Amino acid sequence: MDSHPRGMHDLGGEPAGEIDRAEHQNDFWEQRVDALMRALGTLDPPLVRTDELRRAIEGIGADAYDSMSYYERWIAAITEVLLEKGVISVNELSGKIAEIEKREAE
Amino acid sequence: MSARFAPGDRVRVREWFPPGHIRTPYYVRGKRGEIERICGRFNNPERLAYGRADDPKVLYRVRFAQTEVWGRAERPSDTIDIEIYEHWLEPDK
Numbered sequence: 240m241d242s243h244p245r246g247m248h249d250l251g252g253e254p255a256g257e258i259d260r261a262e263h264q265n266d267f268w269e270q271r272v273d274a275l276m277r278a279l280g281t282l283d284p285p286l287v288r289t290d291e292l293r294r295a296i297e298g299i300g301a302d303a304y305d306s307m308s309y310y311e312r313w314i315a316a317i318t319e320v321l322l323e324k325g326v327i328s329v330n331e332l333s334g335k336i337a338e339i340e341k342r343e344a345e
Numbered sequence: 346m347s348a349r350f351a352p353g354d355r356v357r358v359r360e361w362f363p364p365g366h367i368r369t370p371y372y373v374r375g376k377r378g379e380i381e382r383i384c385g386r387f388n389n390p391e392r393l394a395y396g397r398a399d400d401p402k403v404l405y406r407v408r409f410a411q412t413e414v415w416g417r418a419e420r421p422s423d424t425i426d427i428e429i430y431e432h433w434l435e436p437d438k
Contacts, residue, residue, distance in 0.1 A: 294394035
């Protein structure tokens with residue numbers, strides 16, 4: 240069994256440290272990511288399905304996966320799926336990021 | 346819905362390690378259990394993950410003894426239920 244690849248997310252039965260059971264508030268941007276995912280999922284056909292989100296999260300790469308927070312993984316995965324489908328382009332995305340960075344700097 | 350298995354049937358999870366998006370937990374592959382119920386027919390998440398809603402499969406709730414899954418259990422009667430798609434199951438001979 241151990242010679243077979245195991246997904247980095249597939250941790251059932253493995254030691255994975257303490258679970259933080261404390262209640263915590265999500266930041267506003269995290270709420271927006273959640274809302275965005277729900278909106279993309281309600282279209283027919285959905286632009287991003289839960290299964291596609293999960294698959295993209297699993298493809299982030301172990302180092303990034305471990306260093307990202309929950310909603311950072313979500314937005315990275317949503318971006319990946321939307322780029323794959325041509326819903327947004329790399330140009331549009333980088334243009335928008337530059338625009339926001341400029342606005343934030345002012 | 347033509348289901349290959351019925352409640353009470355003994356099954357074994359395929360010891361199978363394909364690439365891609367999989368919803369059968371690693372820890373239960375190769376383990377033996379019993380069909381607890383038929384949950385219905387749903388699109389295969391292994392295909393949905395790549396944007397294809399074209400592959401309906403029967404989903405079962407399968408009951409395993411904790412001792413079978415982990416080799417030990419707090420109480421010998423403890424069980425774990427996992428929902429598994431038909432193509433991951435074979436009859437337990």
